[in-house]
Structures are given as structure tokens and as C-alpha cells.
Amino acid sequence: MTAATVGAGTLDAGDPASYRLWREEVLRYGDMDVNGHVNNIAIAQFCEGGRVAFERVCDLQREHAALGLSLAKVTIEFRAEAHFPGIIRVGTRLLGFGRSSCRLLQGVFQDGRCVATSEAVAVCFDTRLRMAVPFGEAFKERAKAASG
Numbered sequence: 001m002t003a004a005t006v007g008a009g010t011l012d013a014g015d016p017a018s019y020r021l022w023r024e025e026v027l028r029y030g031d032m033d034v035n036g037h038v039n040n041i042a043i044a045q046f047c048e049g050g051r052v053a054f055e056r057v058c059d060l061q062r063e064h065a066a067l068g069l070s071l072a073k074v075t076i077e078f079r080a081e082a083h084f085p086g087i088i089r090v091g092t093r094l095l096g097f098g099r100s101s102c103r104l105l106q107g108v109f110q111d112g113r114c115v116a117t118s119e120a121v122a123v124c125f126d127t128r129l130r131m132a133v134p135f136g137e138a139f140k141e142r143a144k145a146a147s148g
Helices: 040-057 137-147
Strands: 003-006 009-012 021-026 067-078 087-097 101-110 113-126
Touching: 021 040, 040 067, 040 087, 040 101, 040 113, 040 137, 087 137
Parallel strands: none
Antiparallel strands: 003 009, 021 087, 067 113, 087 101, 101 113
């Protein structure tokens, strides 16, 4: 997952310049494992926080309060150790839309160094109907402007 293809170009998932949408996380002592580095579950939670930030910043609920993103697939590559104490920065970028899904690229950084990358597929989910529904065009435009 070192590079992702978008349109005619290629993005480096490990390059902070690939992202416009950022979320910061303060590392906790409990995020460490027995090896003294931040554990894989904590990294996955930081990625989740980035996806939630994407949903909130792009205001998916503006079209309907019952809409949300539901994770369909996620791949995480652990590239380097992260250590407590410190700050983690998670960059999130839209790679593209399907009918009711979107692909998101994420980079997890500590002190400017990429410690993990992630690619996820999230589905627009209607919590009333309990099913996937198409994204609205207005949301797609907000998402492209905020993170694409």
C-alpha cells in the first residue's frame, strides 16, 4: 500500500503532503504493548478516528440524520514503531466513490514519520432502513473539497 492510484496520478500514502484532512490523537500509556511501542489496536483506533472526522467534516448527516459510514473493508500496514509519550497525526483522503461506497486512504504519523498506512472502503448506511444507500451528490462534492 505504498501508493494509491487516483485519476491519472499516484499518491504516496506515507507522504504527509498527500492529505488535507487531519486529526490529532494524544498517546496514552495504555496504548503501549509489552514491547514498549504503540500497539496495533491503538493504531486501528486512530484510523477509525480519522474516518469519523471525515464523516463529520463532510457532514454526511446534512442530507439525512439517519445516514452514517459503515466500514466494509480495511487494510492497515504497520511501517514503523510509534512510542509513548507523543502525538499521533492521522491524515485522511478520499480516493473515490462507488454508488454507495467510498475508498479512503490514511496515513498515521508521529513526529513527521509515517508509522502506518490504511486503505478502507466505507459504505453509506441508512440506520432506519438498515441497508446501504447511494451517497448524495452534495456530500460527494463536500468530501472532494475537504479531502480529495
